[in-house]
Amino acid sequence: MSDRIYPDEPASGFPEPPVEFEDREGRAIEVRAYEDGDEEALVEMYDEFDPADRAQGIPPSTEDRIRDWLELIVDEGHNVIAWHDDAVAGHATLVPDGAEAYELAIFVTQEYQRAGIGGRLIRALLGYGASQDVEHVWLTVERWNRAAVALYEDVGFERSGTESFELEMSLRLD
Amino acid sequence: MKVLLGIGGSDESQRALDETVARAAETDDELTIAIFEKPGVERDPDEIEATARERLDEAGVDATIRHLEGDPGSKLVQIAEADGYDQLVIGGGEVSPMGKIQLGSITEFVLLNAQVTVKLVR
Numbered sequence: 001m002s003d004r005i006y007p008d009e010p011a012s013g014f015p016e017p018p019v020e021f022e023d024r025e026g027r028a029i030e031v032r033a034y035e036d037g038d039e040e041a042l043v044e045m046y047d048e049f050d051p052a053d054r055a056q057g058i059p060p061s062t063e064d065r066i067r068d069w070l071e072l073i074v075d076e077g078h079n080v081i082a083w084h085d086d087a088v089a090g091h092a093t094l095v096p097d098g099a100e101a102y103e104l105a106i107f108v109t110q111e112y113q114r115a116g117i118g119g120r121l122i123r124a125l126l127g128y129g130a131s132q133d134v135e136h137v138w139l140t141v142e143r144w145n146r147a148a149v150a151l152y153e154d155v156g157f158e159r160s161g162t163e164s165f166e167l168e169m170s171l172r173l174d
Numbered sequence: 175m176k177v178l179l180g181i182g183g184s185d186e187s188q189r190a191l192d193e194t195v196a197r198a199a200e201t202d203d204e205l206t207i208a209i210f211e212k213p214g215v216e217r218d219p220d221e222i223e224a225t226a227r228e229r230l231d232e233a234g235v236d237a238t239i240r241h242l243e244g245d246p247g248s249k250l251v252q253i254a255e256a257d258g259y260d261q262l263v264i265g266g267g268e269v270s271p272m273g274k275i276q277l278g279s280i281t282e283f284v285l286l287n288a289q290v291t292v293k294l295v296r
Contacts, residue, residue: 003214056274069273077272095272103271140276164282166274 004101004160004170006136011156012174014127017080023115027084031124034079042070042081045088050110055142056166059107078102078132080125082117090117092125094134101136102129118151126155130173137173140166177203178259180242180250182212182280183222186265190295191229194263198235205237208253210246212280247283254290266294 019031046059046066054061060069073079073093082090089112094102106125108118129137141148143163152169161168179194181187191207198205209222217225219241230237242249254262264284267275277285284292 056276057269058273060273073272093272097271103274105272105274140270140274162279164279165277 004136004138004168006138006160006170006172007156007158008172010135010172010174011126012130014123014130014155014173016127016131017124019120019124019127021120023089023112023117025115027089027112027115029082029084029089029112029117029120031080031082031121033128034074034081038081039070039074041086041088042074042091043067045091045109046070046107048109049107053107053110055145056140058105078125078129078134080121080128082108082112082121082124084112090121092121094125094129094137097138101138102134104137104139119154122151122155126171126173135173136170138168138170140168143167175201175203175260176206176258177261177263178206178208178250178254178257179263180208180210180246180280180284181222181226181265182210182246183215183217183219184212184265184268186268186295187222188225190263190265191226193295195229195233195235195237198237199233205235206257206259207237207239208242208250209239210242210249210280212246245283247280248287250280251284251288254288259290261291261293262288263293263295266296 017031017033021029023029043066047063049059060066077093077095079093081088090108092106094104097103106122157169157171160170181191207226209219267277270276
């Protein structure tokens with residue numbers, strides 16, 4: 001995938017976690033980098049994830065598959081988690097693609113959606129990624145998912161590559 | 175059943191080949207394998223054909239093999255409809271590093287245009 005196009009201008013100014021804020025429902029949310037021991041909380045979050053909110057086959061739908069999937073993401077990727085007390089409100093990850101770039105994904109739990117958490121979470125992930133020397137980031141998104149596309153464009157992602165059911169977008173970090 | 179399998183040398187095509195040949199061995203489907211060139215795939219059509227023949231021999235399945243020129247999606251749909259196939263089989267998508275299923279432009283064209291039943295192999 002080395003033929004992927006990236007924006008000429010790098011995106012910058014993303015905050016490094018921890019990031020604390022109040023969401024639109026007045027809940028105190030803290031975004032922190034993934035730490036050892038957080039995995040069970042992620043398994044629980046994805047095990048309870050609404051199947052209707054799955055995208056392109058992830059998260060997987062059974063606990064065994066979720067554990068396999070998370071193992072790769074936690075071992076290889078850069079991860080941040082949005083916490084509301086002990087509950088996981090959201091998780092975002094950068095997974096290396098083997099070609100010096102990272103694939104991004106972000107999930108917000110149903111009861112925490114539409115509260116402004118996604119935007120804070122992705123910014124904190126990009127701030128964390130920049131601190132870990134990540135430079136090239138890409139993602140795919142179902143092209144009818146306008147809310148997600150708008151969120152990605154808002155932080156600087158630009159459309160790249162060919163479009164089919166999924167739209168591919170990329171971003172360069174400073 | 176008269177089945178047209180389209181393969182382009184990617185991993186998803188390999189799974190579609192394995193599955194379709196295995197099924198043809200059980201069902202006596204009348205199978206045609208159409209080989210197309212796909213951008214970004216290193217294996218050339220002759221290598222793809224050799225793999226397909228190997229798989230057919232192992233399974234003891236007879237099939238017609240043909241090579242497509244031009245746009246793969248539209249060619250597959252055209253042949254499936256013109257030659258009276260019951261089913262058009264293609265790969266069910268690539269998987270990204272983090273496990274997302276990605277359907278390419280060939281799959282999209284086939285799904286949106288074919289008047290015959292389409293099967294995606296995962």
